[in-house]
Amino acid sequence: MTITAPDMTVFESLESEVRSYCRSWPVIFDRAQGSVMYDEDGHAYLDFFSGAGALNYGHNNPVLKRALLDYLERDGVTHGLDMSTTAKRTFLERFQQVVLEPRGLDYKVMFPGPTGTNAVEAALKLARKVKGRESIVSFTNAFHGMSLGSLAVTGNSMKRAGAGIPLVHGTPMPFDNYFDGRVPDFLWFERLLEDQGSGLNQPAAVIVETIQGEGGINVARPEWLRALADLCKRRDMLLIVDDIQMGCGRTGAFFSFEEAGITPDIVTLSKSISGYGLPMSLALFKPELDVWEPGEHNGTFRGNNPAFVTATAALDAYWADGQLEKQTVMRGEQVETALREICTAQARAGAEYRGRGLAWGLQFIDPSIAGRVCARAFELGMLLETSGPRSEVVKLLPALTITPDELDEGLRTLTRAVSDAVGETA
Template structure:
């Protein structure tokens, strides 16, 4: 690992959490250079909903490369883009009666968010945008302004400009109606919150700790936006593409956002981001918002193939079935270890196990990795173990991975009990021992 320490920036993160040299991957399994196997409950932070090296996607990519298909085309017309757009319309938009124009932005999610914010401000001629507590929308300047976690924010960036935060559903507990709270700020001309051009949110806050907005809350928010002429932007970058059980995460609430940002799994594992907007909002002049990599033709090929999973309801039903397994098993883990005061939250195949004990979630992730599961954390204090397996993971492997998490928690708690017992015995018998001996004992 020396070359990474020598040359790569200190900003690198996941290599520290999972310090092995990964080499190959297939489906829901990762392999390191030594051939050790790891079950992937991370899925590229939601990029690999269809698994690593999905054979359907890989076959199409190889065929496209072998025939010298266009690799880089800016926003020129290409066969690959045409195929994707037609497939996206036929399989996703038309069956849902959604009328959206599609704008291809830069290759990552934050590019789509920046585009949505810029367009909303241009259309409404207002600069303020409302985001929500614990929201995460990316780390470029505009996206960072609507991201809540203070770990990413610094006053020197100037990121507080043109944004304000409101409490997400359940932020104050079940008895506080945060939509009415929001309404009061909009109604009061002295609230200090300017009428926003847009509201942006995730229906399930993934990085924020797996906070799930209720259907009723989302419906009330949509009505509030319509009442005050505010554009509603849904960030479906991580929890869209089928993660919640429907292709769009907002389908369960029956709402229709003005704009939707998509990235991560929309590209079938390759870089692709796009903005969906109601046709009347497409007010750009040609070339007014551009970017060198706004059209990734390889990703168009992969995306068109991955959308075949939505030709019928099979994947949606599988997500529902496996999501119920995850919910049941995680609740069982929470009940099995009552001393942790664990909480389980989620929907579809995104779940969180919140472990309030300081630093314990990080220990669980580390122990799970030692036992063969790659899993990341979420929440402002990394207090939530975040379960994000590929949607195509088979049931046996899913259950195996959950069992490893259970085992890892049990092993950690047993070790802590042994340490406490050892400390107690040491203090009882330590009258005749000097301080140096006690220090050696505790260190061991």
């Protein structure tokens, strides 16, 4: 694809140097529909990024868009803080009917500020308030957000350094297979908890991602998650599952922890919970943990009523009959087959893949290859990002609603991009 370099003057002169994604994709996007984005010159880009997981149902999903437009056209409340509104009531009722009750989950629903990191902050504050302790255990290569509390339980050193102050009251432990199977699960964690001389304060909670998205698509085994849940129960620690990127069907089931058969004490959701890319987040927790005082955790934009509308439409359209979960599993098998073929063809480059549902990662011995793959894919009209502490993993997050033909096209483009990038290295 031949792309004429756009005039980026206004962005470069006025916007902060903190911008990141635009550096990898130096075009000016104008519109988007489904799994395709278009720049202002009309070039199409197949989107395997999905708003970092915020667009599980694609761009401008027509069902969700219709519900949103109808709501706005009748002058529905757009900003409501935590006031009771019809949009919120409908969402709560449908969320209970479609998501919670069929899974036997008895959770209270909290609307923190509308970002993932705010949901995590709320979860950490609540755990500390309930247990009366400060320490939180997280895991190597975890990512939980960019505000100070979330950064304290995030592993990435570059992101942590941005805090500018010491990040305290968080203790990292090895994630599943961190020692390549050479150390029994939770040996170190259990020993520290038992040893009065370990220096580990009794934790209030443990926070975990079932699949570490930003950490490199590191997939926790169901048995590891079950053992973690058991450890938390035995040691009087709350279990928090951060399902911000991997929830809302990304791994197949609505919650990523369902496969393991565990019931976390607290769950955080954001990104695709609104279904349309509108800011929204939830903290779910067992009723006995609801010890908040009114207004103890609040935010001006926690009542994003348009997001309630599209979230409800997404539940009705995609989760009432269970078909999306089956479709995601099938699409995931299509991705896995293609990645297996890529890794066979690129065995000399040490290509490896991992993932579940429609969250996949592709890694090489040379960590720089991932960046070259994504750059070449962009030249070929496809949006991919890297993940992992060294940006060493090609990360695939296509929309759950992507068609088989679009998925096949993207996987062919990925295969070509990998071949070109590995050939460039040789």
